[in-house]
Amino acid sequence: MSKLSEIKRAWWKEAVVYQIYPRSFQDSNGDGIGDIRGIIQRLDYIESLGIDVVWLNPIYCSPNDDNGYDISDYRNIMQEFGTMSDFDELLSGMHQRGIKVVMDLVVNHSSDEHKWFKQSRSSRDNPYRDYYHWWPAEKGEPPYRWSYFAKSGTAWKYEEQTNAYYLHYFSEKQPDLNWENPQLRAEIYDMMHFWFKKGIDGFRMDVITFISKHEGYPEFPEEIQGAKMIDWYAKGPRLHEFLHEMNREVLQHYDVMTVAEGPGTKTDNVLQLVDENRQELNMSYHFDHQSIGVGERFIINEDYQNLVKFKTILSEWDEALSKHGWNTIYLGNHDFPRMVTRWANDSPQWRTTASKMLTTFLLSMRGTPYYFMGDEIGMSNIKFDHIGDYQDLMTINWYNLTKEEGGNIKEFIDSHKLCARDNARTPFQWDKSKHAGFSQSAPWIKVNPNYVEVNVANQQDDPLSELNYFRQMIKLRKQYLTLIYGRYELLLPDHEKIYAYLRELDEEQLLVILNFSDETSSFQSDKINGLKQAEVLINNYKNYICDINEVVALQPYQSIILRLR
Ligand code: NOJ
Secondary structure: OOOHHHOOOOHHHHOOEEEEOHHHOOOOOOOOOOOHHHHHHOHHHHHHHOOOEEEEOOOEEOOOOOOOOOOOEEEEEOHHHOOHHHHHHHHHHHHHOOOEEEEEEOOOEOOOOOHHHHHHOOOOOOOOHHHEOEEEHHHOOOOOOEOOOOOOOEOEEEEOOOOEEEEOOOOOOOOEEOOOOHHHHHHHHHHHHHHHHHOOOEEEEOOHHHOOOOOOOOOOOOOOOHHHHHHHHOOOOOHHHHHHHHHHHOHHHOOOEEEEEOOOOOOOOOHHHHOHHHOOOOEEEOOOOOOOOEOHHHOEOOOOOOHHHHHHHHHHHHHHOOOOOOOEEEOOOOOOOOHHHHHOOOOOOOHHHHHHHHHHHHOOOOOEEEEEOOHHHOOOOOOOOOHHHOOOHHHHHHHHHHHHOOOOHHHHHHHHHHHOHHHHOOOOOOOOOHHHHOOOOOOOOOOOHHHHOOOHHHHOOOOOOHHHHHHHHHHHHHHOHHHHHOEEEEEOOOOOOEEEEEEEEOOEEEEEEEEOOOOOEEEOOOOOOOOOOOEEEEEOOOOOEEOOOOOEEEOOOOEEEEEOO
16 A cells, blocks of 8 residues: 655656647648747647646757757757747746646757767867767778668768768767767756756656767677667666766756656666666656567567557556656657557547547556647547658658568558557647648648548537547546555456556555457456445446446446545
8 A cells, every 4th residue: 555645746746748749739830830839829728638747849950850859959949940039938838827848858869960060070180079979980890780760771870071980870860979078968968957047847858878888889799689779779888877967967956857768778777767866867768568569660560459468568667666766658659659549449430439548548557647749639640551651761761671672561551550650740630621720731741631520629619529538537637646646556467458457545546447449348356345336537438337246347448447445
């Protein structure tokens, strides 16, 4: 039994984070690209959700090779998105509404168009040379490193100018910054102070687990090849030293939240990042559940919706962070498919019910929920048939590599209908007018044709809509601290269709039952007493059936939270 009096409460533990991908939220000037003034126009909507924190994907100057994750100036705003005064207005508009703002911190790499890199690549003795990782060609070819987005597959790019290779774990236009250099670290800390002094409330730290590279770039063991290298990238010898330093130099001076994007982080090492006694970061989010049934280049297999694996992974993560640190919960973001497609069912018959079920899950787990814009109205994958419709360099590069290798293109296109990142990046669906109310002109990426039905205007005043269910679920989470801090206990771990768990705090006991399938499924557990008398806190159907033996029959994608005591 958990006791509230023994728990260290914090605003970021009690917050619901809503993620805005600015490029796709609202266009205000008719260029087909979302922008800051567009977000300002929608502040009342954002406030109406009841969320506490907005995480903004990068809005800094960028040539947009990777939609803003290639930054050419950390202290200015991307022209397409607006100006610094627009940003200041946005920040104060959020704060007036009691909403905190978390920005993306992208410091594993910069853009190759950043002035640091322009200097660095110009000569071997330039003062900025050591801001990046270089391998002199006279030493021969550098040891192989895998790259997420490289056109050729390797993370080293040769430059004639200085006869050397530079390292880029992501695209060629995203050279990795050299954290070994104290001057570079000081510049980054200074830039972080700049944003905190403006009043932002935290950072989501892009692939922060990759910042420390292994000295001398040794060959990795034979079994650590391809995408497996990610786990090694996350084990750089100086990672924790750097994060301690960042904490000491910057973070501890403000009341802010930090969350690591933690690829390569596992349950056995996450505490090194987020244990509160270690003064590094507050939270981290992992990729373990997202990898279920997804292989290299996002080719999926039959495990794609394996609920038993999903429950096992999420329960292990809860356990790992149950005593120290704090967990995060998310089902999708701008790097993953739409949650209703990925984890449930996006058919017109079930989309609404299934979205509500997933919302129940996200907002009833222990850990800070990160909720991706558009999921609250049940937006689903666009599922492009043609490679020409994709904008994401990752999909395009992988497609080209697959083609060059004579690989299976049909399998690639089919898998990417389910997994490609662009599925989550299509314009937000506000109403049924042309371009879904997102823009006056054709958007940078196609709108999902289902916008005619799936949109905010349709749902705003409908008490049974996904949107209003989301608002209701947020209220419930705030009303019952048990949903935030309560101990989590998984029930029926081997059930293939039902995910059920208890949440307990002091004398209160809540039971969450979720049917992850399109069939009626029954729930029974001898760990539960008094089901018949339980109070229903929320239900995405009108009723639920519980027989005299306390067996609950759940309708397809039904979700219920019961208060047992
Ligand atoms: C993770 C970001 O979420 C993703 O969108 C980006 O492509 C990579 N990091 C590289 O910055």
